[in-house]
């Protein structure tokens with residue numbers, strides 16, 4: 001199913017160590033936006049502290065800020081939705097933390113405020129050196145943060161605590177859960193506790209945007225690296241974790257992509273979500289038309305119309321179409337016919353450097369043969385939900401334990417490929433009716 005909305009975390013996901021977007025990631029964002037995919041920045045940051053490279057990036061449509069407690073339009077800057085902590089919960093939280101040494105941050109109206117002593121010496125509260133510049137730049141210092149929190153207790157989207165001691169952090173989290181207050185407690189980084197009203201969370205933010213845009217959860221993808229990304233990774237149709245993600249996040253994701261310093265977002269867009277540039281798409285369409293011509297040869301023989309071509313160095317080196325009935329042979333699938341011809345032409349069973357264009361997702365036999373042939377990648381026209389082994393029923397092409405994985409490009413001339421099949425089966429049904 002084609003993806004229509006992609007939500008992505010920023011720190012540790014889209015942004016590299018320098019807190020910027022690499023040219024590779026930027027191109028992937030632009031390619032996706034051009035294809036009409038809605039891009040959503042999804043972060044624990046307050047709206048005002050989201051860097052301009054994201055907020056003013058024309059590729060983004062929306063921002064889920066403060067871990068889903070606030071949602072903004074990136075186009076107009078308008079706040080579309082917000083959930084705030086209840087004053088009762090805020091008071092319980094203040095009492096519960098008491099005098100323990102923690103750095104306090106409070107988020108309201110898209111802005112972030114911080115305890116003055118913590119903002120001027122954040123390292124004393126356990127903030128790692130990588131986060132110091134960011135906190136100093138983005139937190140407005142407040143002399144008496146507790147008084148500030150009480151004054152604004154009916155309009156806080158989040159309270160963040162910075163806790164250096166992991167034992168104290170664990171205690172505080174347990175006490176917050178035990179308090180019985182309606183809270184969503186999470187963390188984007190080891191030293192943080194991020195506290196919101198229970199209806200916050202990045203998944204809730206995605207749910208809100210899906211309803212607003214009329215998009216199904218299975219038509220979405222989400223990328224992230226930390227605990228506060230887990231709910232949206234589980235909510236999305238395709239949940240993607242970064243290589244640098246926490247282990248428990250990686251385990252629960254559908255796919256693990258490269259880390260944030262190696263354009264993991266761009267890699268996932270291309271390899272898992274089938275998002276490619278316009279020029280590359282046009283090149284793929286050229287060869288898929290040739291595969292469609294092969295499929296029509298099968299139709300002419302009353303065979304299920306599936307066709308493929310194998311391309312090397314920009315040239316078609318082999319063609320194949322389904323001849324299972326004609327040959328009375330299980331092995332006469334389009335892909336195997338083409339693999340045989342390509343190997344004969346190259347004088348080699350290895351199809352390294354080759355790509356196969358196929359009008360329909362391969363079956364388990366052909367997917368197995370493709371892995372065995374060590375082909376670089378396949379480019380798919382249509383998916384086969386009942387029998388496809390490039391991700392639909394299972395994904396034999398990208399089993400990590402095998403010594404070779406095949407890249408998949410998805411959805412090239414998908415409508416034409418689907419129409420060819422549906423016309424064939426429609427005619428078949430009509431003929432059967434006449435015979436009855």
Ligand SMILES: [Zn+2]
Nearest residue numbers: 333362363366
């Ligand atoms: Zn097959």
